[in-house]
Amino acid sequence: MRLTLRVWRQPDADAPGAMVTYGIDGISEDMSFLEMLDTLNEELILKGDEPVAFDHDCREGICGACGVVINGDAHGPERTTTCQLHMRHFNDGDTIDVEPWRAGAFPVVKDLVVDRSAFDRIIGAGGYITAPTGAAPEAHATPVPKPDADFAFEHAECIGCGACVAACPNGSAMLFTSAKINHLNVLPQGAPERETRVLDMVATMDEEGFGGCTLAGECATACPKGIPLPSIAAMNKEWLRATRKVSRS
């Protein structure tokens, strides 16, 4: 198929950016969206132009590196990552807008590449269980009820791509943050740090400049891993509980 692409080009973090139009032909419906961008880039290189920079790595939907806004939707029209979006979901002759994640806390680095290091700092604030190597008890010493284990897993599936933030009108990171808190706080192993975890991670999230949640729900719609919206409510409950407990002590 033949497509018209309008791609955000921005040389670096400080330079102004703009949408640039490219025509591209010979796109197979079996290509992934990133393979379509590869095709464009091969043409640009041969012309001596700089290829479009974008983050990507595993290309199987699990590393969370890729992610662009396609026609206004984070990761495009399907509920998956950009690397797992295939061109069969587009039609010959389509015009496709391709933009980076847009959020104050994710500054653009170049073209479609953004800086998501704020996510790492949120995890560093408490998104772990303190269990130094060698200190672990026998794995079967603490059974975990299957529903709790499944609940933990469902939230642990988050790949940290940032689509939730990009989709949110407020640029909020509540879904990302709640996914990790819910994963760890439901487990018996996570209980000792349950209060500090939620308080510290939420505080860091705010410091990093992410917006608040107004329950628009766009985050959960964009999430390629299906982290559910009630996660945010569960995190708020955890936060409230922790705040009360800390203020009591």
Next chain:
Amino acid sequence: MNEPTNYAEYTVGEPIADTKAPDGPVAERWNRRRFEAKLVNPANRRKHTVIVVGTGLAGGAAGATLAEQGYHVVQFCYQDSPRRAHSIAAQGGINAAKNYRNDGDSIQRLFYDTVKGGDFRARESNVHRLAEVSVEIIDQCVAQGVPFAREYGGLLDTRSFGGVQVSRTFYARGQTGQQLLLGAYQALSRQIAAGAVEMHPRTEMLDLLVVDGRARGIVARDLITGAVSTYFADAVVLASGGYGNVFYLSTNAKNSNATAIWRAHRRGAHFANPCFTQIHPTCIPRSGDHQSKLTLMSESLRNDGRIWVPKARGDRRPPAEIPEDERDYYLERIYPSFGNLVPRDIASRAAKNVCDQGRGVGPGGQGVYLDFADAIARLGRKAVEEKYGNLFEMYERITAENPYEVPMRIYPAIHYTMGGLWVDYDLQTTVPGLFAIGEANFSDHGANRLGASALMQGLADGYFVLPSTINDYLARNPHHDEIDDSHPEVAEAVADTEDRLRLLLAVDGDRTPDSFHKEIGELLWEHCGMARTDEGLRKVLDRIPQIREEFWRRIKVPGTGEQLNQSLEKANRIVDYLELAELMCLDALHRAESCGGHFREESQTEGGEAARRDEEFSYAAAWEFTGTGMAPVLHKEDLVFEYVHPTQRSYA
């Protein structure tokens, strides 16, 4: 510069030996080594800096653990976050000899299975240690909150995997690698936040700094600003993964690369068994020339899926129209006791054979069916969905075919590399102070890795082995001398790196980096892939110097070096692939036997199985670099089997 020699005319140097593993009973060696190793006083550890390159299971675990011990860790990854390392894509599971199933498992059996699965080309002492440590890994990961699959009673579930007859694989749905990696990443993040690990994301190691014969740091490029800088340390740990991407199409992440280990090899670290590459039998076949990578379907699918092709050549009927008696369930037919669960090398080669016979299915006849119809009839669709739902979804997303209704089409693809930097029992390379862990080293899997053992080895090395063994090196080699960029060996390495980057930008030719990468990848897949011959390998060895020459005449890299330049990153990695490919082919040529993933057509049994030649090849081949395109020197490490006696592997 020296006159180029004929690359294939390698010379044989002094044998190499692992001098670190103690002797005595194999089950006591790890304990003895830990006891005999010198230690660094806790108060002195913060005075030692250790560089860790890579943040996958091995690197992430090592960085976190070394920091917990009190060392000052400086860590690097090329990704934007340490959480994205390619360990995250491992699906199936992690082995451990817990014997929770009471089905006859033990450390002894895991040791035996791994040595046998590796086709008797791994070191017994290392493999036994791996099996011992496996049980601690599960404890550690559960303590970190890794959400493994559990039974209704709240205890851990396990499943069986290829090449073994016990159920010892722990898993987290089809995302075990993700969950284990996030566990390591979270432990690492805690240390980063505490200031114990200085993390440099989006920074790629481009050379190793060897000063006075010891590894003392690295040269690395900030991928955002393009700045090339030096980082100094008392020891350097490479956890940069395998080199499967030399084939262009593989299941590796697009940016996984061999530069860190290859640059270390050029600086004196011997490279062992480069021809031992693993081809995974269950990947989604390629759909066209645009294909940028291949996607794996977990081996766990072979627990319930049945593999077949039509009995007749060129049978183009849709699968549903092929009656049962016209199907050939070839793995069940040839290997009745292991059936669809034979080890990966055997399953891959069998798929190639049936496709070579013209019985392959799908576009170009490069595929076989993996059929779940029987499993769905037996267990119900819901149970199949519970076990494999995310894999089925992924398959459908990529192929637009519904595997609940039509059998999956699968074909083998490059997945893992057993070869890597040669290391001793302490995981130290031939460069003192340089350690290699995880897939970057060659140590534990011999000529073939069993499923669910990569995660085990990465975490064993990172959490338990390296943090013990590196103490001994640091205690014996306290570095009191300060080095800086003015040291001649440092200045030379930096100048080398900068020159190479400048040259790549200056050629301004007419071919893209990917076009070269695809060319070398196709050559390797054809001649150094699932089956290898003397003639084919020699052909590639003749061709590679020509491609290299053409590369430096025709490569085109737009932009500058002082910015985020992904073409420059790629081109620079290809420079190393063009040398590594040559060593892989030479290693494959010199090893005139078949073993594990290395199948030489000249060395097979009457039944077409791999025929090992133990009298001649029972050694690890450690290669010493002598110059680009120049014949390397082979150092042999003889393998001694005291416990698991080599037999022709049989899975029939």
